Amino acid sequence: MDGASLTAIALRQFRRSHVGRVGAALVATFLGLTALAPLLAPYDPVATDFTTVLAPPSWTHPFGTDDIGRDILSRVIHGSRVSLEAGLFTVAVALVVGLPLGLAAGFVGGRVDDLIMRAVEVILSFPTLVLALGITAILGPKLIHALFAIGVVFVPHFARLIRGQVLAVKENDFVAAATALGATDLRVVVLHVLPNCIAPLLVQSSFSISFAILTEAALSFLGLGTQPPTPSWGIMLSTARGYLEQAPWLGAFPGLAIFLTVLGFNLLGDGIRDALDPRLTL
Amino acid sequence: MVTLLGRRLLATIPLLFLVSLVVFALVHALPGDPAVLFLGEEADPETLARFRVRLGLDRPLVAQYAAWLGRALRGDLGRSLRTNQPVAEAILERLPVTLELLVAALSVSLAIAIPMGIVSAVKRNSGVDLVSTVFALVGFAMPGFWLGIILIYVFALLLRWLPPSGWVPLPASVPQNLLSLVLPAFTLGTALAALVTRQLRSGMLEVLRQDYVRTAQAKGLSERQVVGKHALKNALISVVTVVGLQLGGLLGNTIITETLFALPGVGRLMIDAIFSRDFFVVQGVILFLAVGYVLSNLLVDVLYSYLDPRIRLH
Numbered sequence: 001m002d003g004a005s006l007t008a009i010a011l012r013q014f015r016r017s018h019v020g021r022v023g024a025a026l027v028a029t030f031l032g033l034t035a036l037a038p039l040l041a042p043y044d045p046v047a048t049d050f051t052t053v054l055a056p057p058s059w060t061h062p063f064g065t066d067d068i069g070r071d072i073l074s075r076v077i078h079g080s081r082v083s084l085e086a087g088l089f090t091v092a093v094a095l096v097v098g099l100p101l102g103l104a105a106g107f108v109g110g111r112v113d114d115l116i117m118r119a120v121e122v123i124l125s126f127p128t129l130v131l132a133l134g135i136t137a138i139l140g141p142k143l144i145h146a147l148f149a150i151g152v153v154f155v156p157h158f159a160r161l162i163r164g165q166v167l168a169v170k171e172n173d174f175v176a177a178a179t180a181l182g183a184t185d186l187r188v189v190v191l192h193v194l195p196n197c198i199a200p201l202l203v204q205s206s207f208s209i210s211f212a213i214l215t216e217a218a219l220s221f222l223g224l225g226t227q228p229p230t231p232s233w234g235i236m237l238s239t240a241r242g243y244l245e246q247a248p249w250l251g252a253f254p255g256l257a258i259f260l261t262v263l264g265f266n267l268l269g270d271g272i273r274d275a276l277d278p279r280l281t282l
Numbered sequence: 283m284v285t286l287l288g289r290r291l292l293a294t295i296p297l298l299f300l301v302s303l304v305v306f307a308l309v310h311a312l313p314g315d316p317a318v319l320f321l322g323e324e325a326d327p328e329t330l331a332r333f334r335v336r337l338g339l340d341r342p343l344v345a346q347y348a349a350w351l352g353r354a355l356r357g358d359l360g361r362s363l364r365t366n367q368p369v370a371e372a373i374l375e376r377l378p379v380t381l382e383l384l385v386a387a388l389s390v391s392l393a394i395a396i397p398m399g400i401v402s403a404v405k406r407n408s409g410v411d412l413v414s415t416v417f418a419l420v421g422f423a424m425p426g427f428w429l430g431i432i433l434i435y436v437f438a439l440l441l442r443w444l445p446p447s448g449w450v451p452l453p454a455s456v457p458q459n460l461l462s463l464v465l466p467a468f469t470l471g472t473a474l475a476a477l478v479t480r481q482l483r484s485g486m487l488e489v490l491r492q493d494y495v496r497t498a499q500a501k502g503l504s505e506r507q508v509v510g511k512h513a514l515k516n517a518l519i520s521v522v523t524v525v526g527l528q529l530g531g532l533l534g535n536t537i538i539t540e541t542l543f544a545l546p547g548v549g550r551l552m553i554d555a556i557f558s559r560d561f562f563v564v565q566g567v568i569l570f571l572a573v574g575y576v577l578s579n580l581l582v583d584v585l586y587s588y589l590d591p592r593i594r595l596h
Contacts, residue, residue, distance in 0.1 A: 122300040126572045129534025130552075134308055134568045137556040138319065214425055218538055221427050222553060237427060241542070244435050244446075251435075255428035263423035 010199075013275040020271015026264025033080040041074035046229040054247040064249040066239060075231035076253050082232045083261060086147055086216035087209035093151025094158045094208065095201075101155070102162025107170060107189055117163070120156040128153045132215060136224045143216075143232075146225035150215045154208055161204050165197040199276040206269030210262040217258050233258045287584050294580055298573060302354065305569045306347050309561055310339075320363060320561050359566035364558050369566035373548055379449060380536055380547035382459075386467035387532065387539075388525070391475035396521075398475075399482025403490065403517075404509060414479050421476025426535050430469035430542045437465060447544040466543045470535055474528050481524045485517035492516075519589050526582030530575050 014020045049069035057064045063072035105116040135149035178188050219225035220234025233254040240251030310316055316339055317330045334340045359369035402414035438446035444465055450458035490513055498508045537549030555563035
């Protein structure tokens with residue numbers, strides 16, 4: 001130990017992790033694409049051109065064109081925005097609902113804990129995609145409904161994780177000291193318990209974003225998420241199914257985009273987890 | 283073991299009750315009129331009113347739930363609004379396809395993961411270990427529907443070895459049935475294979491460090507005996523845990539796989555019902571899959587405590 005702060009140690013550990021670095025690079029590329037989509041995309045992603053229908057990859061259209069002549073590269077670049085929206089929105093929903101529930105269950109305990117954990121158990125009794133599909137089916141096929149549904153199915157995972165952390169953290173002496181000094185429950189939770197839950201939350205969020213991107217793509221692939229003509233990687237793959245023999249490139253690039261983005265967030269999550277694991281850092 | 287199963291089953295009953303409540307609430311307690319949800323906004327007020335009375339939607343929610351639950355407990359999940367077929371009958375008709383797909387996907391994933399996991403642990407840091415690590419990373423990040431599309435393109439359209447989609451029932455022709463199952467099983471099973479490979483590798487590495495393994499080696503047993511008889515049995519417990527935890531994902535992904543390969547299973551039934559606004563079928567399938575998931579988790583739990591006596595004792 002060289003007296004560095006825990007954050008500095010974690011950052012140093014993260015920089016040493018090949019897995020984490022590859023993940024961070026992939027995620028940074030993905031974020032760059034979403035931020036600069038209008039500048040990077042060579043064409044309007046929804047503009048049709050019936051003179052270049054199902055054109056193979058070329059200098060003018062590096063990823064080819066689809067069944068109504070739209071440029072696939074531009075649609076893949078703009079599709080990253082839907083995926084980012086899916087990742088961030090669903091994790092936000094899961095955090096906004098799951099975080100207070102987990103804190104309350106862990107800190108208050110007793111009947112509150114029983115009640116919240118029973119509700120969590122009930123939601124976890126549904127296969128994730130089945131519940132997300134059910135909610136989207138009832139609310140109607142729209143991107144926002146799909147994202148809400150994915151967020152709802154994430155809530156129990158966040159609530160359970162936070163509860164576990166709170167149960168471990170609240171046994172520490174510094175929590176007892178804060179209480180003895182007259183700090184209110186809210187102050188103890190916000191200032192002493194919550195900061196100690198950030199590390200596992202970061203890891204969980206990274207994995208959740210990758211899972212949300214996959215689930216949004218799956219719902220859009222089934223026709224229940226993003227609706228045409230908005231470019232979404234899932235919809236592009238759904239279209240590609242019909243033209244596999246004539247135009248295999250239709251599915252190749254959006255599929256690769258989903259794969260690399262999901263891989264990026266998974267590796268980033270692995271890197272953060274390893275960097276924050278005290279057994280590896282000490 | 284029977285007592286354990288009975289005890290767990292009893293503990294599951296309240297959970298199943300709450301699950302049924304969520305499924306009912308999904309359709310009936312959400313904002314909006316269920317009659318409009320079922321018949322669409324274009325239905326005229328008279329038709330909507332008749333529909334409400336016919337299905338008891340004009341009664342208090344508690345009464346509706348009690349009646350629905352009572353019927354569901356007797357196996358009556360209502361009738362399809364489109365075909366008038368009983369929902370339970372429609373599910374049972376399609377269940378063999380889904381079960382066959384699940385069993386095939388599970389077999390594929392274990393057939394890949396068990397040898398790969400063992401070899402990568404025993405030959406740690408070797409070429410095989412690297413291949414298994416890459417396979418695990420790729421397999422887990424790859425969307426199943428993209429993998430399915432690639433498999434269809436390569437094995438059905440380019441090589442013409444396997445059918446691109448469709449289903450031949452088992453009684454009609456065993457070889458044709460198995461051929462129609464190969465691509466869907468690989469599509470569904472690859473992600474699980476990736477996870478199990480990693481889990482088995484780390485489980486084996488943990489077990490191979492234990493004293494009893496060293497004792498077995500010191501007794502002069504061959505590597506095959508040490509790995510096969512002593513290490514694998516204990517490492518497999520973690521595989522049961524992973525498979526149990528992933529059952530929900532596997533069940534959910536059958537919906538995508540069945541849609542991609544046009545398999546007439548329960549998942550496809552749900553998707554078709556969603557698009558034709560046949561919400562009794564949607565509700566029935568969700569309830570069926572959730573109950574199936576809870577019960578299969580119960581079985582995994584019991585199997586787990588059978589494999590690991592420490593759990594039984596505590």
